[in-house]
Amino acid sequence: GNSVTQMEGPVTLSEEAFLTINCTYTATGYPSLFWYVQYPGEGLQLLLKATKADDKGSNKGFEATYRKETTSFHLEKGSVQVSDSAVYFCALSFSGGYNKLIFGAGTRLAVHP
């Protein structure tokens, strides 16, 4: 079946540290891949996406590259801020859109000053 696996959290970093949150997927076919972020008390927000192999999604300093050969979509940021503290969800979907999103378990990031 189709599934998404994320690294377990929490991830605790100091401000300006480099961030990587690993995400791998299992899928029959070629899905679109997403990263969502959930700040405390708010709903999930789309952070970035990639719709085909080798695409790179980027937003707010975050990047992720769709790697078909390793079935991965790791999230990276070169220098995190306290305001990046949130829960990050990796997800996949088929048919080019956002229907029937399949989520990973989420990774909590805590950034300290």
Added chain:
Amino acid sequence: GAVVSQHPSRVICKSGTSVKIECRSLDFQATTMFWYRQFPKQSLMLMATSNEGSKATYEQGVEKDKFLINHASLTLSTLTVTSAHPEDSSFYICSAQSLGVRVAGDNEQFFGPGTRLTVL
């Protein structure tokens, strides 16, 4: 823009009672709304997809008589947990979708903040 609200944010009820959760798109009309359930430290699991004016489509393993979904208007969907039991305690999240809300031609889902249901 593209704000989705849920009400209530938190509810505690006795076993055997029914609980209604509302999901509203505040500044756009949603052709489709989704209901998810999230267990602690687990991923969001899609429960059902609803389109305005038609019956919801439930995912495999979700009891449609247990989780009643009504999508009566383009801005409101409700999830009713009927005869709730402690195993129904969970975090319920809705999302709303419509073409071109934020990006032309895009079909992004916008998520509500969730409702924490505790059944005693």
